[in-house]
Amino acid sequence: MDDIRIPVGTSNFSQIRKDHLYYIDKTGLINELLKKTPNAVTLFTRPRRFGKTMQSISYYDYREDFYHAFMAGIFTGIGYAVDSNKEYGEGRSNVVVKDSRNGRAAIFEMKRSITREDLKKDCELALKQIDARKYVKQFEGVYNTVLCYGLSFYKKQCLVLSR
Secondary structure, rough: OOOOOOOOOOOOOOHHHHOOOOOOOOOOHHHHEEEEEEEEEEEEOOOOOOOOOOOOOOOOOOOOOHHHHHHHHEEEEEOOEEEHHHOOOOOOOEEEEEEHHOEEEEEEEEOOOHHHHHHHHHHHHHHHHHHHHHHHHHHHHOOOOEEEEEEEEEEOOEEEEEE
């Protein structure tokens, strides 16, 4: 049996892959979470002193585009068609996930919060932006259901509000 090499002290995901270190990909669980709580408020946190030395991704000091790419990568990785405003420029939401088989689309607008206390306010701002810029309009008649999510990130915390 091969030895399992654990990435203790390595926080660079590219390095973990390059060195063939052990990691567990749980991105598929996000799909299950969204199915079970489609309209719930969800806060992702990491308890203090829990797995910090083995983290694959560090969220400190990243700009909003890091979180944007992270979300797009998750949904692309589990097989959904994903559009992003990086491909089309301004005037579009950050990430759109399309599920043509089930006639659904999900619009994600993201904000980077300056403080932990700003998480909820920034999620609400993201949802207001979806409405103000009429992001849903382009999907009417194409998809039966269009879900809207406002996300805000503060360091390692993420809050998701939906409507």
